[in-house]
Amino acid sequence: MSPEDALLAPNLPALLAPGRLMFVVLHKDALRERIDVRATRVLAVEEDVVFLAQTEPPVARLSSGHDIEVAVLAPAAAGEMRPVGYVARLLDVRQDYPMGEQRIDALAVSAPKPGDFFETSLRMHYRVPVDEDMGVGILLEGFETPELLDFSAGGARVRVAALEEAFVDLKVGKSVPFRLLFLGSGYAEGDGVIRSVTPSEDGRSATFGLFFTNMEIRDIRYLERMVARVVSACRQREGDAGYE
Known part of the structure; x- marks a missing residue:
């Protein structure tokens, strides 16, 4: 087993x-x-x-x-x-x-x-930083290469290039279809509502926070399981896997 x-x-x-x-x-x-x-x-x-x-x-x-x-x-x-x-x-x-x-x-x-x-997960507010070998990425409608910075069961932070055409429509409250990818496992999809937009100092990119909505129940459950799994692995690497 x-x-x-x-x-x-x-x-x-x-x-x-x-x-x-x-x-x-x-x-x-x-x-x-x-x-x-x-x-x-x-x-x-x-x-x-x-x-x-x-x-x-x-x-x-x-x-x-x-x-x-x-x-x-x-x-x-x-x-x-x-x-x-x-x-x-x-x-x-x-x-x-x-x-x-x-x-x-x-x-x-x-x-x-x-x-x-x-x-399952007993914490919803733990946001997972994304590194290159984690095998997690995001697709956003209208953007070619969005960079996933971190994510949780309810939202994410993403960096996008300001030169892309869709960038001009990035405003707080706007909804953007997304697909959160877990390579080799599957994906969860829905709409991401923008909560904040922070331009970079050089104006070439911007980081925006979004929360997930309009998700099917199966996508919500799948995302919860994957977040619990990734959080657990992160805490094990940090030497802090325990729930007090």
Whole structure:
């Protein structure tokens, strides 16, 4: 079994052991780079239900019946820890879960099955600097050789030549179709809305920031997975792969 396969087929009893650190992802908006992640811990597993400690801030009882993402850090290659998650149903928010002689607040969520896990990200705001050997690039409508400087799950910074014809239309708020390429793997596409334009001192180029919008769900999910993978590799190279 490859390291990637092992990551997505974790040891369930070990991951769901009482006291294990978990994360509840209540909201994830890749387009706006917003994510609501709350730390929790496993209290117990009873048949097909996992009981988790109530989070801070607490999950409201009104959320019962909704689908959420439950994530955990799983061992990958070379001792690295990477986040994997599964889609769970929030079954109940209890205020009287028995823990020894105490009664505590707890979340009851559906338990995972083998094969339910997927690679995920617990951070949306980490922007990945692009280097030549990373195998990541961008295509922009109207530009021959745009240079991708950095990217995240929700946006990117790109440098373009001021001599190109499309440059005259670069204004804040303008939408430019893009395709973010991961060589040897695939691509994600949509529209990039320009948030800022910074001309170079010599006037020959400009750097603009954009955020991604009008993406299909499959492109959003693919981009999230690839960002999580690239971020993890970057942190491993930096000697900082851990999530605190």
